[in-house]
Amino acid sequence: MLAFVTGATGFVGSHVARALAAQGAQLRLLIRSSSDLGNIQELQAERVVGDLRDTGSLKKAMAGCDVVFHIAADYRLWVRDPDEMYRSNVQGTKAILEAARENKVRRVVYTSSVATMGFQSNGRLANEESPVSLADMIGPYKRSKFMAEEIAIAAGRSGMDVVVVNPTTPVGERDIKPTPTGRIVVDFLKKKFPAYVDTGLNLVDVAECARGHVAALEKGRSGERYILGGENLTLKQILDKLAVITGLPSPKIRVPYVLALATGVVDQVVTGHIRNREPRATIDAVRMGRKKMFVSSSKAERDLGWKIVPVNDALRRAVEWFQANGYA
Numbered sequence: 001m002l003a004f005v006t007g008a009t010g011f012v013g014s015h016v017a018r019a020l021a022a023q024g025a026q027l028r029l030l031i032r033s034s035s036d037l038g039n040i041q042e043l044q045a046e047r048v049v050g051d052l053r054d055t056g057s058l059k060k061a062m063a064g065c066d067v068v069f070h071i072a073a074d075y076r077l078w079v080r081d082p083d084e085m086y087r088s089n090v091q092g093t094k095a096i097l098e099a100a101r102e103n104k105v106r107r108v109v110y111t112s113s114v115a116t117m118g119f120q121s122n123g124r125l126a127n128e129e130s131p132v133s134l135a136d137m138i139g140p141y142k143r144s145k146f147m148a149e150e151i152a153i154a155a156g157r158s159g160m161d162v163v164v165v166n167p168t169t170p171v172g173e174r175d176i177k178p179t180p181t182g183r184i185v186v187d188f189l190k191k192k193f194p195a196y197v198d199t200g201l202n203l204v205d206v207a208e209c210a211r212g213h214v215a216a217l218e219k220g221r222s223g224e225r226y227i228l229g230g231e232n233l234t235l236k237q238i239l240d241k242l243a244v245i246t247g248l249p250s251p252k253i254r255v256p257y258v259l260a261l262a263t264g265v266v267d268q269v270v271t272g273h274i275r276n277r278e279p280r281a282t283i284d285a286v287r288m289g290r291k292k293m294f295v296s297s298s299k300a301e302r303d304l305g306w307k308i309v310p311v312n313d314a315l316r317r318a319v320e321w322f323q324a325n326g327y328a
Contacts, residue, residue, distance in 0.1 A: 196253070
């Protein structure tokens with residue numbers, strides 16, 4: 001089996017590529033000319049240079065492939081030019097699907113995000129059937145992923161074989177950017193967490209998440225989406241776990257929502273718009289945090305054989321990797 005993988009130089013993508021290789025798959029990895037290849041250096045794989053927004057080059061690069069894993073995405077909670085994010089996440093997904101259709105690829109596994117789910121403030125766990133619309137999406141990242149997911153699901157229900165997976169918040173090694181979740185770990189290691197907000201995330205071991213992608217290829221139903229989740233944890237619980245792993249103190253002061261929002265406004269204006277750097281706190285991130293992003297993975301458990309595992313080991317591996325690679 002020849003698998004075409006986008007985003008393999010990134011966090012989740014590099015783990016999916018390894019999981020596929022472990023299953024005996026041959027790999028063809030789409031990279032950009034500017035990509036950091038550190039995450040895939042030791043992988044035995046064919047590398048092709050291309051761009052998600054160039055359908056012509058994608059069709060050529062994908063020729064002869066049996067399956068496609070579209071994992072690449074612009075994952076930032078703040079961007080100066082939102083159109084850039086829509087071009088990568090929405091138009092890029094359209095181009096991948098068009099190239100896959102042209103090449104008669106057997107199946108496409110599209111990596112969406114738990115961000116597209118319908119989270120509520122009543123404490124109920126979100127799942128694939130929770131009511132949600134584009135109007136519920138906060139910020140260009142969530143909106144672009146929602147729009148791209150709709151395109152993938154529509155393709156899967158109208159003739160193409162497309163399965164969608166929705167990882168929650170992956171954590172583990174090789175988070176080279178790092179992702180917003182990885183920055184939580186890095187900031188904790190740098191002792192930049194004097195306080196916390198009352199929010200919550202579902203953390204999933206990135207290695208388990210990769211295995212879930214392979215399970216979706218083998219067992220998923222076309223046109224369906226599957227939450228790949230782990231533990232539902234408040235931010236305070238996550239920081240407490242990091243404290244146990246590292247021996248560093250966990251913050252004891254909880255910041256009210258209004259103060260957190262004000263901090264986001266100031267950081268976004270000063271760091272983002274004046275200094276032209278990505279802010280640590282953004283207005284959208286604070287608004288997202290008002291609802292705990294707790295989910296159920298029961299559909300994936302039923303259809304894919306997904307198993308929820310504790311994230312302590314993944315957090316420990318993340319800490320060790322960030323320390324070993326000079327992030328903290």
